[in-house]
Amino acid sequence: MSIGFLRQALNTLQAQSRRRTSHRVNQWFKWLSPGISVKRWLLISVAGVVLASLGLAIWIKLTPIFWVLEFLRGFLGVITEILPNYISGPLVILFGLLLLLWGQTRTVGSITKVLRPQGQSEEELIDVLLAHRRLYRGPKIVVIGGGTGLSTLLRGLKTYSANITAIVTVADDGGSSGRLRQEFGVLPPGDIRNCLAALADEEKLLTELFQYRFKAGDGLTGHSFGNLFLTAMSDITGDLERAVAASSKVLAVRGQVLPATLSDVRLWAELADGRRIEGESSIPEAGGSIVKIGCIPANPPALPAAIKAIKEADYIIIGPGSLYTSLIPNLLVPQIADAIAASLAPRIYVCNIMTQPGETQGYTVSDHIRAIDAACGRQLFDAVLVHKKSPSPRSLIRYAQQNSHPVFLDREAVLDLGRRIVLANILFEDDIGCVRHNPQRLARVLFRWYSGAHLGMGR
Known part of the structure; x- marks a missing residue:
């Protein structure tokens, strides 16, 4: 009974080991994917090592290098006597390549550990690079x-x-956006705020922050943080377009958000009963059937x-x-x-x-x-x-x-x-x-x- 249990445990461990090895090999080969620009730099690194070694040999007039090469020649001669060169040669090449890959992998792993934000999922750097390449293509x-x-x-x-x-x-004139539009003369930031939050990498946190509405404070009640942020950025940068561009960099937005126009647009609508309603927020509240819509300025x-x-x-x-x-x-x-x-x-x-x-x-x-x-x-x-x-x-x-x-x-x-x-x-x-x-x-x-x-x- 115990022997069967041990055999089953060993088989399970072997299967897990094979899966881990297969996963690691797959991750290595991903670095050779087209467009990652890794293969060329790897070859340049190898060429640099070779050139540096040659330069060292020339500098010291080959004396230590000569004896090292003599030692290696003798050592390799012993190996080839034990194993034929068509076996020992590929084995040494394979061992060298494995050492190179292992060293590169550990280097990339160390860099990834430093660059990965605290709390982020254990995602391989190559997977991040491949996803980035796919998205931007x-x-x-x-x-x-x-x-x-x-x-x-x-x-x-x-x-x-x-x-x-x-x-x-930018026709919104209700709520927080409408108040900011009236008080500061800025274009309504509400819809732009929502889009910036939706396109941000840290969407959940930014959405909560940008949608946060102040519940107290003289003049702050009802305003969302995102609207105030964009209003302040508009004042600092000069207009809403620059404010959105600057905010996009700060928030790591994937894409861009643009206002349709920088004009101070006001909507109007003609209803079936003959009424003319002005103001984006007033049109739905009028409760009529819209037959024509336009804006001021035309x-x-x-x-x-x-x-x-x-x-x-x-x-x-x-x-x-x-x-x-x-x-x-x-x-x-x-x-x-x-x-x-x-x-x-x-x-x-x-x-x-x-x-x-x-x-x-x-x-x-x-x-x-x-x-x-x-x-x-x-x-x-x-x-x-x-x-x-x-x-x-x-x-x-x-x-x-x-x-x-x-x-x-x-x-x-x-x-x-x-x-x-x-x-x-x-x-x-x-x-x-x-x-x-x-x-x-x-x-x-x-x-x-x-x-x-x-x-x-x-x-």
Whole structure:
């Protein structure tokens, strides 16, 4: 009984040893992957050792080197008498290479231990380098929108590419952003704050910090830390664009966040009952049916960096987000709409899952598309991503009490508008029945469609 137990234990230990050895060998070979720029430096290191040895030999006139070589020749002669040269030679070469790899591995391990932040998972440096290389070779993605929908999407996209540009509306005039806009004359930082937190490497901690709202203090109550941070940076750097760029460096943001315009934009909407409502926060509260939307000043100039990003984009995504107060305000900047229309990159619109009271009550998918087309005067995207399944009964009841319902897919009307339909399960419901897009699922579906569209365009 005991012999069988010992045999089983030995077999288990051997299997674990083989797995560890296999893992270590795999990690070594990863350093030889193309694009890591390790092989060339390894060869240069070896050449340096050889040259240094030759230089030492010349300097000391070969006297000690000669006797060392004589000793090695005698030693190797003994070895070759015991083992043939076609066996002893490869064995010595293999032993030398193993020593070299072991030394390099220990060196890299020591560097990794120093560079790895305290508390970070035991991730190999080569895996970090490979992930970094993959992300920074990813497609150039431009995402246009605002609100929580845009930041949700960015959380998923940043795991596929670091070449992300989020173009964000600056029409917000409610809450903390609105107060800062009135008191300091700065552009509203709220949506930009959310995007910066979503793209940051330490997202969880930064999100908590940036979303922290002061609950006491004269003038501080209701303000978020992130909004105050960006306001201070705007004052220090001179404008919001520089403030966001500087903040991105401080926060190690993966990608970039750009305001659609640096103009002080104010939204207005004409309702079906003839009323004209001004102010982004006032439009949903008016409770009417929107028939036209615009901004003051009309035709604001676009941020040049935003236009450059759109022209260079491999992939353009519009939404998700509030149709009239998050998405369309970006497209009211004519240069942005023109750049999107002229782009040859795949373009897709991510439709909202639920209608929004005061903006899109009763809207179908085709109604969302028509509203965007009407605001821009042209067709800006090729396909629309729609959630496939209905939310749970608990969520439906919760939203129905707020006069909000799932956006109905009127397939024939969408196809008549010349749009392809991408159906997928991309919904996330929290514990209280709040419906959102799932960042990982959404990003995975968007990249799958991009790969297919990109291949199709290549053919």
